[in-house]
Amino acid sequence: MAALELIIGNKNYSSWSFRPWIAMKVKNVDFKETLSLFDEATDQAHFLEFSPTKKVPVLKDGDHTIWESMAILEYLADLFPDRGFWPEDRMMRAHARSISNEMHAGFGPLRSECSMNMRREVRAIGVSDGVRKDVARIEAIWEGCLKSYGGPFLFGEFSNADAMFAPVVNRLDRYELSRTPAVLDYSQAMTALPAWQEWEAAGKAEPWIVEADEA
Known part of the structure; x- marks a missing residue:
């Protein structure tokens, strides 16, 4: 399996980046963390290099791109069904x-x-x-x-x-x-x-x- 890469925004502010990041950490998922800083002057124009919505976070799994925090969390639950991302019941x-x-x-x-x-x-x-x-x-x-x-x-x-x-x-x-x-x-x-x-x-x-x- 290709290494997962999670692209996030500034940790002080980016609430949406925090969500999949903390889930992956708690559930012991190995991943590469890439910090892409907010740039108000360009309205985050550089985010378009990796994000179709010009927003973070984005999860890269090989050639596949997953965006939106909830979608990333659901993807992780599918990818690691034994890690307890969702309750078993x-x-x-x-x-x-x-x-x-x-x-x-x-x-x-x-x-x-x-x-x-x-x-x-x-x-x-x-x-x-x-x-x-x-x-x-x-x-x-x-x-x-x-x-x-x-x-x-x-x-x-x-x-x-x-x-x-x-x-x-x-x-x-x-x-x-x-x-x-x-x-x-x-x-x-x-x-x-x-x-x-x-x-x-x-x-x-x-x-x-x-x-x-x-x-």
């Missing part, structure tokens, strides 16, 4: 896919007003009703999953669902958006992962500053 797997796709398609106010930023100081800001609604929904999802499946991750063991919500852990913390018991417990489990700590340390060490944080 059919109904749990359906539940995990449902909340993962909800995360992928929704929560626009939270993403636009509270960008992922590993370097940001912990400080609350004024947020819209849309953000408060998003946070309430996330609290309900996390509390329901932890109660139903016992934790420490959303479906017991780390899965693609946790990868999809990983950037939200940063957002809720950095912007002081929630401190419910479920949020605190789940955030502690996620941030204790060596993969999380590796990404966060690299993001904080980056010298680059991007005005448009969400990517």
Whole structure:
């Protein structure tokens, strides 16, 4: 099998890159990491060299290109069916896919007003009703999953669902958006992962500053 290559954006900001990256790290998938920096001056024109949508992340598997975080996570689940990218139980797997796709398609106010930023100081800001609604929904999802499946991750063991919500852990913390018991417990489990700590340390060490944080 050809070596996998994951092309990502700046670790401090790129929430979508973080998702497949942390999943591959936690599930012990060997891959080459390629960092392609955001360039606001050209509107990321160089991304077209490897991405049909001019966005990151992109997974390269030999001559094949897979883009969009959810598609990459599904591809990895197909490629490594024994790694537990999704829960083994059919109904749990359906539940995990449902909340993962909800995360992928929704929560626009939270993403636009509270960008992922590993370097940001912990400080609350004024947020819209849309953000408060998003946070309430996330609290309900996390509390329901932890109660139903016992934790420490959303479906017991780390899965693609946790990868999809990983950037939200940063957002809720950095912007002081929630401190419910479920949020605190789940955030502690996620941030204790060596993969999380590796990404966060690299993001904080980056010298680059991007005005448009969400990517």
